Amino acid sequence: MATVELTQDTFESMITENDTVIIDFWASWCGPCRTFAPTFEAASDKHEDIVFAKVNTEEQQQLSMEFGIRSIPTLMVFRDQILLYSQPGALPGPVFDDLIDQVKGLDMDDVRRQIAEQAPSELG
Numbered sequence: 355m356a357t358v359e360l361t362q363d364t365f366e367s368m369i370t371e372n373d374t375v376i377i378d379f380w381a382s383w384c385g386p387c388r389t390f391a392p393t394f395e396a397a398s399d400k401h402e403d404i405v406f407a408k409v410n411t412e413e414q415q416q417l418s419m420e421f422g423i424r425s426i427p428t429l430m431v432f433r434d435q436i437l438l439y440s441q442p443g444a445l446p447g448p449v450f451d452d453l454i455d456q457v458k459g460l461d462m463d464d465v466r467r468q469i470a471e472q473a474p475s476e477l478g
Contacts, residue, residue, distance in 0.1 A: 359408055361413075376432075376457075377407045379418060380411065
């Protein structure tokens with residue numbers, strides 16, 4: 355599956371309408387972004403059950419600000435509308451593949467339970 359370009363207008367629907375979305379925040383002038391791009395594309399071809407999306411931080415500055423992007427590339431992984439991973443830095447292919455496998459293997463009921471358990475303690 356080819357990667358898709360995300361914008362402020364399409365971001366929310368992309369997250370809510372797909373089970374798993376992996377997002378690469380990038381810019382054309384960023385050397386590490388250009389180096390990571392083939393790894394990201396290769397993973398998108400290998401995992402057709404996942405949406406691989408790119409956010410051009412130069413064109414989508416508001417979206418980048420909303421997510422606090424301070425360093426690029428930054429990867430974010432959403433599954434079932436839950437942000438599971440958000441880290442700056444280009445990952446080597448095997449590490450990126452391992453991250454994808456970990457995300458696929460998660461028990462999302464357990465993740466939701468853990469989130470629910472943490473929520474009350476943050477309020478008090």
